[in-house]
Amino acid sequence: MMSTLGGLQRYFRVILLLLLALTLLLLAGFLHTDLELLTPLFGGEAEGPPVTNIMFLKTHKTASSTVLNILYRFAETHNLSVALPAGWHVHLGYPWFFLARYVEGVGSQQRFNIMCNHLRFNPPEVQKVMPNDTFYFSILRNPVFQLESSFIYYKTYAPAFQGAPSLDAFLASPRTFYNDSHLLRNVYAKNNMWFDFGFDPNAPAEEGYVRARIAEVERRFQLVLIAEHFDESLVLLRRRLRWALDDVVAFRLNSRSARSVTRLAPETRERARRWCALDWRLYQHFNRSFWGQLRAELGPRRLRGEVARLRTRRRELAVLCLQDGGAPQNRTQIHDPGLRPYQPGAADILGYNLRPGLDNQTRRVCQRLVRPELQYMAHLYSLQFPEKPPKNIP
DSSP states (O other): OHHHHHHHHHHHHHHHHHHHHHHHHHHHHHHTOOGGGTHHHHTOSOOSSOOOOEEEEOOSSSSHHHHHHHHHHHHHHTTOOBOOBOTTOSSSSTTSBOOGGGBTTTTTOSOOSEEOSOOBOOHHHHHHHSOTTOEEEEEEOOHHHHHHHHHHHTTTTOHHHHTOSSHHHHHHSHHHHOOGGGTTTSGGGSOHHHHHTTOOTTSOOOHHHHHHHHHHHHHHOSEEEEGGGHHHHHHHHHHHHTOOHHHHOOOOOSOBOGGGOOOOOHHHHHHHHHHTHHHHHHHHHHHHHHHHHHHHHTOHHHHHHHHHHHHHHHHHHHHHHBSGGGOOBOGGGOSOGGGOOOOOTTOOBOBOOBOTTOOHHHHHHHHHHHOOHHHHHHHHHHHHOTTSOOOOOO
């Protein structure tokens, strides 16, 4: 009799647990509750400590400066080591292939936690600097708009751009301006993202070659973000790294004012896709795989909820931290010289003003969110190598 009662009690407990789980799911559906809170109950999300060994291949003009800020903040907050450029340098040997000796302190420190400065990918040398369990990721942008941004940003640097009166003129007859023999100075003018991954930007876009190089990227990189879908990218990155929401919330950095953005005619866009055919194939492939991963791991409804949470938190931090209603400002309007971003070529790069009167702790958090790339790199360098002369950032 007692064993029968015990069996019934266990049976009713199971029924109650199932009813409770069903109720929670229904509430989540009706009230749009964050399903992330429920997934541990059903074993639906990977558990474990946050990922701290990370290599980010920082491609050019792809919103990568904002990703860099996220990684720098995480490193500083958690006292992690960053593979920083040695001496007075600001890049890790770019545009030459990366070598381990370009990293400050590489001889005295066996491995670093985070690598994210500009470099041309060279896997054997990167592996000398980063641990075996490193998480590799990168970011791509539609090459039409990436090239438009590069033309403005590197107009006075790349020989191919210097002689062209406009991007329209350049793309109407690119061989008039572009010379293969000037490759290292012209890397921004053709298939720049392909070049950053370590491949030949002047190679013919033959099917077998392209497929082999894309497969190589897939083998080495666990995730490739898409700049046009930046918030969705941050949601997926946060999930893969098992980080907190505030770790990936960011303000847009190194962006241009609207007046320095060129509107491209449809025929110019098509010419850009043909000229940067290798970048176009790379972008098309990883844009498809990116959305496939989002559908498989989150689904449309949960993705919308996660993106909404991210944007809500960004607005909250903007209200807390930023003056001028949170709007980015041009260089002449930024009060703190330490928060003025680098101004290259014809680009008008925007930055932010912090709200006056912030307490010290809040100001420190807010300053990290808006500190420009070069200043943040110099700041981390001084923290990691206090015995060395600081980097001189004009």
